[in-house]
Amino acid sequence: MPVRLKLIVAYDGGSFAGWQSQTHGNTIQDHLELALSQVARKAIRVHGAGRTDAGVHALAQCAHVDLPEKRLSPDQSTAALNALLPPQIRVLKCRYVTDRFHARYSAKGKVYRYRIWSGAVLPPLEAGRAWHVAASLDDEILRSSANVFLGTHDFSGFAANRGKLATDTVRTIRSVRVRQSGALLAIEFDGSGFLYKMVRLMVGSLIRCSLGKMDAKTISQWLRFPRVPRSRFSAPAEGLYLVRVRY
């Protein structure tokens, strides 16, 4: 009897060309589908909660697959998949779910974290894991500007399009938390959903604000009168982490 398996997956985004399947095959989805197809002895399609770009990390991405039968326990599935996957992708947990669960459509929200290193020199262990902004950032401006994103807005001004524009661009940001520890700054967004490149465009604006190159009022304006601004700044992929998907 066919069964649906829910997977919690972590990956080091620096090693792959993003989540979504591509012809060259070096994406997280491709690696997962290859491993699952070997375990299930049948071509398996992986449905992710959402895509992440090349360089973007995941602490707990979520996906589901439909398998022909319940041959392995969740722990056995986890072990078998991790034995086949490259070490930069790990299945943290598996669970059988009903077919009412859909990794993408059942998602109620996501949490993303963005890490910034604002010291003069980027420590080697932060390479590929944080955005290096070698300037002192105004922490207070950063926090107050971040709060402007809170609530429900049309985020067209903070979205890139993938060829076509998204039709529904209204999203709700439930919380934005800024934490600082020495030169390391982490901004965590909890939202109903995120448009393409939305976190990176929000962080790009926040850093421009805290460098005095932009005003928080401009952020409010882009949210109130949504359109794609002429000049925007996107923070690089390597500082971005998909922390978890809410269901």
Next chain:
Amino acid sequence: MPVRLKLIVAYDGGSFAGWQSQTHGNTIQDHLELALSQVARKAIRVHGAGRTDAGVHALAQCAHVDLPEKRLSPDQSTAALNALLPPQIRVLKCRYVTDRFHARYSAKGKVYRYRIWSGAVLPPLEAGRAWHVAASLDDEILRSSANVFLGTHDFSGFAANRGKLATDTVRTIRSVRVRQSGALLAIEFDGSGFLYKMVRLMVGSLIRCSLGKMDAKTISQWLRFPRVPRSRFSAPAEGLYLVRVRY
């Protein structure tokens, strides 16, 4: 006029064959000497506070060099060296010092941290940065066993020899701190100095104790009646971090 420059250096140990110069050249000392010689236009010898093995990381290793003249400011030296070094090695800070300062002989102590991941699956971003012990560790036993190391002892039982035995094997451990955050465990040792492989051999014993495979009494015995035990366990290099050198 010749001047002495003190350097604070961080590195990702996974990319190099350890600190000490070797003929193949892929050590941290070799890379630093190459960069310094290019800046000084003269062969420069780097004196480190101590060696670290392949795979061992440093958050703030210390070294000194003697330069023919004070041509660059400390900040200029930092920038010039980082422009020449691979990104896995970074000079965090430079400072001119008198020739009474010696990176190795002036050191009053060192702080080492050892990181252990005790969950079933090692998250990809911890690969090469923590020891994966896929078993539940007894936290209380770990803490009480760690305290056995406190104080001044002959650490012959917790030292490997590099061909010859060290003549003076007495060291003082000033503090051992065990911190836990979920599956991540960090053990930090502050000591007057550390013998070759001493931290890894201490951590190996602590983990064996917290797995119930060894008794803290055995640790005391090895400290009271110092000799090289027949069977020992050394924790792997990738979990070890040189945190700082005290002067």
